[in-house]
Amino acid sequence: MANNKGSFIVIGDFNVVWSASERLGSGFSSSPASDFNNFIFEAALVDIPMDGRKFTRMDRFGCKLSRLDRFLISEGLLDDVPNLCCFALERRWSDHCLLILKEDPIxxxxxxxxxxSWLDMDGFSEVVSNCR
Known part of the structure; x- marks a missing residue:
């Protein structure tokens, strides 16, 4: 990616998490997490914040939860579209939640x-008070 011009969106089930807080009910290995974080840093990618749910994958018993799925975008694209967010929908047909990438204008x-100067005008505070 560093050798090409343009913006990138990398989407997927990465089968690895950033940190132990992105897993519940299963073991965390710091070595793959470190490799994943280095990949994101070296590729100058940004992880889009996720709304809706904390985890994107659940085992069939509902005991093991992980955030494996994510949108990673190039920093330049985030400058062009600063209000991107990821929304995780309810998990129904798969062990993964469906993710939606959307622009969320503030x-x-x-x-x-x-x-x-309006603050010094006679009657200004009364006008503001009467607007409630």
Missing amino acids: DYGPSFKMFN
């Missing part, structure tokens, strides 16, 4: 511009 609600 909505701060209605806004307006205000000048500091």
Whole structure:
């Protein structure tokens, strides 16, 4: 990837986790996690934050949980689309959750511009108070 121009999205079931916190009910091996983290760092990839669920894979008994599935994107793409997020859906037909990559624009609600000089105007605080 470093020798090619452009942006990259790497999607998959990586069969490895970043850290012990991404596993529950099964053993954690630091060597594969270290290799995985080095790959992500050297490829200049970013792991998209996941909403919806903490884990993406569950064994058939529901005892072993892991976050194996993820979207890794190039840093340049994150600059172009900064509000990307990953959403994990409910697991139904597989031992893995379906993941959706989406742009989640931040909505701060209605806004307006205000000048500091307005604070000194007679009646300004009453107007604001009456707008509640």
